[in-house]
Amino acid sequence: MRELRFDPIRNRWVIISAERSRRPSDYTIGDEDREKEKTPVSCPFCEGSEEKTPPEIFAIRKERVVGSNLGGWRVRVVPNKYPALQIEDAAFRYGMGIFDVVSGAGAHEVIVETPDHGKGLADLEADWIKDVLVAFRERIKDLFCDRRLRYVLIFKNHKSKAGASLMHTHSQLIATPMVPPVVKQELIICRENYRAKERCIICDLITQEIEFKERVVYEADNYLIWTPFASSFPFETWIVPRNHLHDYSMLNDKDLRDLAVVLKLNLISLKRLLNDPPYNFVIHTSPPKFDRPGHPEHWDSIEFDFHWHMEIVPRLTTIAGFEWGAGFFINPTPPEVAARYLREEIGRNFEES
Amino acid sequence: MRELRFDPIRNRWVIISAERSRRPSDYTIGDEDREKEKTPVSCPFCEGSEEKTPPEIFAIRKERVVGSNLGGWRVRVVPNKYPALQIEDAAFRYGMGIFDVVSGAGAHEVIVETPDHGKGLADLEADWIKDVLVAFRERIKDLFCDRRLRYVLIFKNHKSKAGASLMHTHSQLIATPMVPPVVKQELIICRENYRAKERCIICDLITQEIEFKERVVYEADNYLIWTPFASSFPFETWIVPRNHLHDYSMLNDKDLRDLAVVLKLNLISLKRLLNDPPYNFVIHTSPPKFDRPGHPEHWDSIEFDFHWHMEIVPRLTTIAGFEWGAGFFINPTPPEVAARYLREEIGRNFEES
Numbered sequence: 001m002r003e004l005r006f007d008p009i010r011n012r013w014v015i016i017s018a019e020r021s022r023r024p025s026d027y028t029i030g031d032e033d034r035e036k037e038k039t040p041v042s043c044p045f046c047e048g049s050e051e052k053t054p055p056e057i058f059a060i061r062k063e064r065v066v067g068s069n070l071g072g073w074r075v076r077v078v079p080n081k082y083p084a085l086q087i088e089d090a091a092f093r094y095g096m097g098i099f100d101v102v103s104g105a106g107a108h109e110v111i112v113e114t115p116d117h118g119k120g121l122a123d124l125e126a127d128w129i130k131d132v133l134v135a136f137r138e139r140i141k142d143l144f145c146d147r148r149l150r151y152v153l154i155f156k157n158h159k160s161k162a163g164a165s166l167m168h169t170h171s172q173l174i175a176t177p178m179v180p181p182v183v184k185q186e187l188i189i190c191r192e193n194y195r196a197k198e199r200c201i202i203c204d205l206i207t208q209e210i211e212f213k214e215r216v217v218y219e220a221d222n223y224l225i226w227t228p229f230a231s232s233f234p235f236e237t238w239i240v241p242r243n244h245l246h247d248y249s250m251l252n253d254k255d256l257r258d259l260a261v262v263l264k265l266n267l268i269s270l271k272r273l274l275n276d277p278p279y280n281f282v283i284h285t286s287p288p289k290f291d292r293p294g295h296p297e298h299w300d301s302i303e304f305d306f307h308w309h310m311e312i313v314p315r316l317t318t319i320a321g322f323e324w325g326a327g328f329f330i331n332p333t334p335p336e337v338a339a340r341y342l343r344e345e346i347g348r349n350f351e352e353s
Numbered sequence: 354m355r356e357l358r359f360d361p362i363r364n365r366w367v368i369i370s371a372e373r374s375r376r377p378s379d380y381t382i383g384d385e386d387r388e389k390e391k392t393p394v395s396c397p398f399c400e401g402s403e404e405k406t407p408p409e410i411f412a413i414r415k416e417r418v419v420g421s422n423l424g425g426w427r428v429r430v431v432p433n434k435y436p437a438l439q440i441e442d443a444a445f446r447y448g449m450g451i452f453d454v455v456s457g458a459g460a461h462e463v464i465v466e467t468p469d470h471g472k473g474l475a476d477l478e479a480d481w482i483k484d485v486l487v488a489f490r491e492r493i494k495d496l497f498c499d500r501r502l503r504y505v506l507i508f509k510n511h512k513s514k515a516g517a518s519l520m521h522t523h524s525q526l527i528a529t530p531m532v533p534p535v536v537k538q539e540l541i542i543c544r545e546n547y548r549a550k551e552r553c554i555i556c557d558l559i560t561q562e563i564e565f566k567e568r569v570v571y572e573a574d575n576y577l578i579w580t581p582f583a584s585s586f587p588f589e590t591w592i593v594p595r596n597h598l599h600d601y602s603m604l605n606d607k608d609l610r611d612l613a614v615v616l617k618l619n620l621i622s623l624k625r626l627l628n629d630p631p632y633n634f635v636i637h638t639s640p641p642k643f644d645r646p647g648h649p650e651h652w653d654s655i656e657f658d659f660h661w662h663m664e665i666v667p668r669l670t671t672i673a674g675f676e677w678g679a680g681f682f683i684n685p686t687p688p689e690v691a692a693r694y695l696r697e698e699i700g701r702n703f704e705e706s
């Protein structure tokens with residue numbers, strides 16, 4: 001059973017994913033035992049173990065042999081073995097008294113970033129990271145051909161404290177039958193601002209942050225790294241393209257190569273400064289389906305008013321009762337302080353190289 | 354420096370609380386070292402260590418000697434030594450380019466639930482838990498006399514995974530110069546429903562859940578325990594008063610004694626079923642200040658349409674990149690399954706007693 005249920009009091013959807021419905025005893029084993037349980041004798045993401053994952057969806061190889069399930073790959077995309085949502089499920093919506101349910105049609109995929117078990121994403125060369133970013137783009141494009149799907153969220157959990165269950169470096173994507181609330185909020189803000197001013201609010205932010213300087217971590221030709229003015233987490237950063245573009249999947253290989261360089265710089269700096277911290281990143285991009293007239297979530301114009309970006313959050317603080325019950329985050333490191341440390345770290349990285 | 358900053362893209366406030374502005378090295382010490390660092394040689398919450406906390410704000414003693422900072426107390430409320438917000442700060446609002454800031458006037462207090470270092474809240478007798486609930490009520494009432502404050506959130510972090518930094522059992526409250534977004538959302542939903550139907554949506558839910566049965570964990574005379582239809586976390590429960598009331602602080606001692614019995618039953622069952630799991634709870638209640646005409650957040654009627662309740666969430670899963678970036682939670686244990694286990698556990702508790 002996989003379904004999205006609407007919470008009528010808190011006004012939000014929750015994914016109930018009970019394929020292997022978890023009993024109390026599944027939660028009460030110690031962390032060490034769980035780590036052991038979850039770490040198979042041989043890692044399913046290593047080269048030579050291709051048969052241990054569900055069949056390959058996409059791969060980048062020296063020779064382009066897609067779907068072969070053989071070795072020789074650089075980046076490999078497979079379905080998640082324990083998917084939160086599944087592409088085979090029918091998408092239908094129904095009511096149950098006060099309640100509303102959408103069945104769990106979607107997708108949950110794993111992007112294995114390298115066959116090398118010992119490396120993290122930050123350790124890969126920029127060309128390799130570019131291939132990972134290309135895999136993101138190709139999967140988004142492909143999944144948006146499925147008209148049941150309204151969004152594809154690319155995300156990464158690095159280390160168990162950030163939610164990773166396998167240590168071999170990988171990212172994930174979950175495609176959902178509705179636009180996720182956090183993304184929808186950002187889309188609405190960009191839309192409203194555009195309507196009021198015929199300008200993009202994130203473009204405005206770029207101008208302002210460059211002028212204010214204090215939260216800018218790095219300025220590349222095409223990208224900017226900053227710590228957001230209202231960072232929810234210490235050392236949170238955003239990578240923002242300097243040129244307005246709503247849709248990540250429209251980036252060409254050259255754009256992605258430039259992004260790879262900046263992403264590597266960002267991750268390496270966080271790794272050195274904070275002793276390889278657990279972190280998450282997400283890509284927020286426009287849902288392409290909004291472009292289609294007649295689509296239920298097509299509002300009234302083509303969604304060019306959004307400005308795609310990456311959000312990277314080291315997980316150094318705990319989301320506790322107050323954050324949960326209030327919805328306010330408490331950040332003990334002002335973003336101006338975080339930006340200063342990160343700028344210094346980037347300076348050191350450049351001196352070394 | 355303590356202030357609330359508005360995130361113009363994500364449309365939410367974040368508390369930047371940099372009283373002891375945390376540098377990278379503050380985050381990179383190992384968990385064990387941190388635990389040691391945070392556990393003082395003698396616990397400041399134990400009886401006889403009253404001078405180790407800031408001066409007492411409220412206490413329940415055998416003889417009612419309030420503010421004495423001596424021993425002999427049952428429940429004791431003190432300011433948090435490292436407050437996220439502070440009552441001494443001025444409350445003013447200003448803009449900074451695109452950005453908006455509110456200075457951090459508020460309060461952050463600790464409710465020490467017992468002088469006994471070895472006991473958890475679940476282990477206390479119902480009469481003692483009642484005193485804790487009375488302390489909550491008295492602090493809410495008192496703080497709402499400060500017109501700068503718009504809300505008081507009562508919450509508890511049990512164990513370090515749920516955000517606790519001291520092991521001696523305690524709850525906390527944070528008073529904020531604006532209504533927290535999660536609470537505001539619930540207030541708006543209740544309001545809209547009331548306007549459309551002249552009925553409370555939570556009262557409707559009570560009727561429906563009693564009829565559906567499958568998510569009801571326990572029915573007391575005055576309170577109901579259920580697992581929410583769209584539970585964000587496995588084994589999440591709500592304690593809901595069966596009679597409509599918007600404001601927790603209006604409860605009398607008898608009401609709180611009844612609540613204490615139900616809360617104890619809930620906590621003991623979670624403890625036994627899930628091996629003393631980390632958990633958070635929060636109380637959601639109406640912000641009394643809304644009652645005042647002329648108040649900036651006074652909408653257009655007295656806020657009797659809310660229905661106060663407690664939300665209790667065991668922290669058995671990780672809030673990872675998807676939850677953060679999408680705003681969707683993934684719950685692997687359907688609430689119907691959780692309710693069944695909890696009912697069985699409560700049955701066992703009654704057989705024993």
